[in-house]
Amino acid sequence: MVTTKEILRLPEPILAGHAACAGCSSSLGLRYALKALGEDVIMSVPACCTSVWQGPYPKSSISVPVLNIAFAAAASAASGISGALQAKGNKDTTVLAWAGDGGSVDIGLAAISGAAERNDNMIYVCYSNESYSNTGVQKSGATPPGARTTTTPLGRVGSPKDISLIMWTHNLPYVATACTSYPRDFITKLQKAQTMDGFKFIYLLAPCCVGWKFPAEKTIEIGKLAVESGAHILWEAVNGDIKLSNLSKKYEDPAKRKPLAEYLKDQGRYKGIGEDMIKAYQTYIDHQWSIITSLAKISQ
Amino acid sequence: MTVSDNRPKSLGHDEPKTFIISGNHAAAYAAKMARVEVVAAYPITPSTGCIEKVSDFVDGGTMGANYIKVESEHSAAAALIGASATGARTFSSTSAHGLLYMAELVWWAALARLPTVMSIVNRELAPAWSIWAQTQDSMGLRDSGCLQYYCKNNQEVYDSVIMAYKISEHEHVYMPSLVCQDAFILSHTNAPVDMPAQKDLDDFLPAYEPKHFKLDPKDPVTHSSLAYPEHYRQKRMNIMESTHRAKQIIKDVCADYKKRFGKFHGDLLETYGIDKKTKHIIISHSSIAEEIEVSVDMLKNKGYDVGLIRVRVLRPFPDEELRELCKNIETIHFIERAPSYGFKGIIAIDTMAALFEGDARPKAFHHIEGLSGMDVTAEYAADLIEKDLETLK
Numbered sequence: 001m002v003t004t005k006e007i008l009r010l011p012e013p014i015l016a017g018h019a020a021c022a023g024c025s026s027s028l029g030l031r032y033a034l035k036a037l038g039e040d041v042i043m044s045v046p047a048c049c050t051s052v053w054q055g056p057y058p059k060s061s062i063s064v065p066v067l068n069i070a071f072a073a074a075a076s077a078a079s080g081i082s083g084a085l086q087a088k089g090n091k092d093t094t095v096l097a098w099a100g101d102g103g104s105v106d107i108g109l110a111a112i113s114g115a116a117e118r119n120d121n122m123i124y125v126c127y128s129n130e131s132y133s134n135t136g137v138q139k140s141g142a143t144p145p146g147a148r149t150t151t152t153p154l155g156r157v158g159s160p161k162d163i164s165l166i167m168w169t170h171n172l173p174y175v176a177t178a179c180t181s182y183p184r185d186f187i188t189k190l191q192k193a194q195t196m197d198g199f200k201f202i203y204l205l206a207p208c209c210v211g212w213k214f215p216a217e218k219t220i221e222i223g224k225l226a227v228e229s230g231a232h233i234l235w236e237a238v239n240g241d242i243k244l245s246n247l248s249k250k251y252e253d254p255a256k257r258k259p260l261a262e263y264l265k266d267q268g269r270y271k272g273i274g275e276d277m278i279k280a281y282q283t284y285i286d287h288q289w290s291i292i293t294s295l296a297k298i299s300q
Numbered sequence: 301m302t303v304s305d306n307r308p309k310s311l312g313h314d315e316p317k318t319f320i321i322s323g324n325h326a327a328a329y330a331a332k333m334a335r336v337e338v339v340a341a342y343p344i345t346p347s348t349g350c351i352e353k354v355s356d357f358v359d360g361g362t363m364g365a366n367y368i369k370v371e372s373e374h375s376a377a378a379a380l381i382g383a384s385a386t387g388a389r390t391f392s393s394t395s396a397h398g399l400l401y402m403a404e405l406v407w408w409a410a411l412a413r414l415p416t417v418m419s420i421v422n423r424e425l426a427p428a429w430s431i432w433a434q435t436q437d438s439m440g441l442r443d444s445g446c447l448q449y450y451c452k453n454n455q456e457v458y459d460s461v462i463m464a465y466k467i468s469e470h471e472h473v474y475m476p477s478l479v480c481q482d483a484f485i486l487s488h489t490n491a492p493v494d495m496p497a498q499k500d501l502d503d504f505l506p507a508y509e510p511k512h513f514k515l516d517p518k519d520p521v522t523h524s525s526l527a528y529p530e531h532y533r534q535k536r537m538n539i540m541e542s543t544h545r546a547k548q549i550i551k552d553v554c555a556d557y558k559k560r561f562g563k564f565h566g567d568l569l570e571t572y573g574i575d576k577k578t579k580h581i582i583i584s585h586s587s588i589a590e591e592i593e594v595s596v597d598m599l600k601n602k603g604y605d606v607g608l609i610r611v612r613v614l615r616p617f618p619d620e621e622l623r624e625l626c627k628n629i630e631t632i633h634f635i636e637r638a639p640s641y642g643f644k645g646i647i648a649i650d651t652m653a654a655l656f657e658g659d660a661r662p663k664a665f666h667h668i669e670g671l672s673g674m675d676v677t678a679e680y681a682a683d684l685i686e687k688d689l690e691t692l693k
Contacts, residue, residue, distance in 0.1 A: 039517060040517045041517060042386070042515045042516075042517060044382060051525065051526070052526060054522060054525055054526075055525070055526075056525065056526040056527060056528055056531075057522075057525050057526065057527040057528075057531050058531065060521075060522030060525060062520075062522055063520060064517055064520050065515040065516060065517060065519075065520040065521055065522070065523070066520075066521075066522040066523065066525070067381070067382060067385050067515055067523050067524065068522070068523060068524035068525050069378060069381065069382070069408070069524070070378065070404050070405060070408055072374060072378075073374065073375065073378035073381075073405060075375075076340075076370060076374070076375030076376075076378035076379050076382070077378045077379065077381055077382035078382060079340070079368055079370070079375070079378075079379045079382065080338060080340060080368065080378065080379030080380060080381060080382025080383035080384070080385075080386070080390075081382040081383065081385070081386045081515060082382075083338045083340070083366045083368045083379065083382075083383050083388070084337065084338050084366075084382065084383035084384075084386035084387065084388035084390075085386060086366050087308065087337040087338055087364075087365070087366040087383075087388055088337070088386075088387070088388065089306070093517055110371055110372060110375070111371070111372070111374070111375050111378070113371065114370055114371030114372070114375055115375075117371070118368065118369065120368070
């Protein structure tokens with residue numbers, strides 16, 4: 001695994017003066033991603049927070065070339081970029097599709113599924129703030145049970161889609177989950193993905209202080225609690241073989257997890273949400289653990 | 301065959317050749333010989349024949365393009381945008397609902413100034429399901445910025461796809477092109493198509509080298525990011541200027557193509573049987589117009605002073621050219637497949653607007669004909685015009 005010192009020494013790919021909110025973890029996530037992948041990268045970015053915080057024309061805060069594209073089209077535009085590079089005999093440049101959870105889990109799902117099925121050569125990172133944060137925090141397909149958004153003012157009913165497992169069923173060379181609070185884990189996963197041909201998918205949990213309503217200085221802490229409470233499971237699958245990442249391994253034992261309430265207590269989106277909804281969230285988390293650990297056992 | 305650069309291969313065209321092929325295949329041959337680098341397409345009747353032919357070429361090893369078999373037309377257009385922005389020459393083919401499904405990205409390609417070319421087979425829209433000819437699908441994208449060509453036969457489809465690359469990739473244009481043909485009447489009907497030798501075509505259409513921008517890590521740009529009104533306005537005014545400028549470039553490219561290969565189908569428009577004294581002009585488009593050439597002969601034999609204008613390019617619109625041709629006429633007769641519901645035929649609306657900037661005020665007759673591919677025969681069209689003219693007596 002890459003060391004913190006090594007990360008700090010890497011060139012800064014996100015330039016000063018970008019327009020992200022204070023405490024934004026998606027800008028942090030892209031900073032790590034581009035540190036990991038280097039300068040020979042072309043990005044495809046659909047409508048999402050990153051399409052705003054990169055800054056307005058004629059300037060940009062992202063130091064690699066970026067194609068901004070329509071909401072549902074991050075993966076398909078990246079397929080085109082990748083196809084053009086292949087047609088021109090370029091085997092070196094990395095194509096990075098960088099999209100939010102709305103653009104991936106919901107409106108862009110068919111395009112990701114298509115690109116994955118074709119095994120088009122790219123790394124697709126879905127950075128998830130578990131809502132449509134850019135348009136003012138509406139419910140997305142990745143919003144967890146009970147969470148209050150502007151379209152679920154009484155709390156989200158039902159379960160989110162697990163895009164990572166959906167991608168895993170596509171028989172891909174690499175699928176992983178990560179969290180912006182653990183840069184070494186995320187960077188190591190990206191660098192592993194970069195060595196592989198084909199479609200690589202990473203789901204990056206990116207806590208959003210505006211959408212989740214916690215103080216900006218708690219972004220890293222909240223992300224860590226997501227993992228420590230077991231709400232977000234870190235795992236990776238090389239050629240389909242699922243393995244829990246070291247950071248999540250010990251939380252396979254529910255007794256070692258921090259209580260879900262501790263993860264939610266500083267999040268305004270859960271303020272006043274009833275016990276039944278919190279219980280539904282816990283049931284969802286337990287169900288996810290049983291799926292991932294079962295799949296990890298099969299993979300052994 | 302010698303190719304001096306590293307463009308994708310296009311084998312089997314060392315000498316000029318004539319093929320008896322469908323309009324779909326004509327477009328596929330043109331894409332191959334244009335040495336397209338990336339194809340992204342999704343099947344839809346009746347344009348499927350084009351991408352099937354491209355598949356045969358690619359898998360048969362005679363066409364060096366990278367063919368991305370996308371899961372929807374929306375993704376097809378997005379992939380073309382990604383590839384074109386990376387500096388590749390790109391191609392797709394679609395029809396009707398496919399074109400409407402990709403509409404968001406067709407606009408995107410135009411507003412992003414990407415010179416992709418698509419072969420459009422004009423087909424009716426559902427409901428009810430109908431797979432036959434009508435031009436509302438692409439004419440509904442009239443205002444997107446795409447250059448739009450409406451072909452009358454398979455030869456014109458082939459030539460127009462080749463020329464569309466030259467025009468769209470011109471540094472004073474950089475806009476996408478839709479090369480349109482009528483469902484089944486052209487797309488599934490075999491007719492002779494003459495093709496030049498590959499090396500001569502290569503001289504006419506060199507490799508695509510974007511001068512405006514390209515996604516390149518060695519020279520990074522952020523493309524299509526947020527623009528505040530003053531910059532946004534400037535970008536759109538540039539498109540207004542470029543699409544107007546495209547008129548002259550279309551004329552120049554068509555003249556050059558004619559000189560090199562002897563093929564000419566009109567540039568912005570094509571006339572038939574018109575002289576300076578013509579009093580009655582029929583305006584039509586696409587394959588109907590070729591049939592109406594016969595109607596003009598029939599009417600002339602009966603002593604009527606009629607001629608035909610076929611609007612070949614809908615955007616940029618040949619407004620000055622129409623004003624010049626119509627300045628002394630008495631009547632104008634529109635026969636077209638595409639209505640704008642609540643008003644008149646789409647070409648009629650544009651033509652009347654163009655004439656309003658001049659002095660001529662011919663009496664207009666409007667005919668929406670050939671919906672859902674219904675046959676518009678020469679006799680039928682001649683009869684329509686004759687009845688129009690009888691009302692003047």
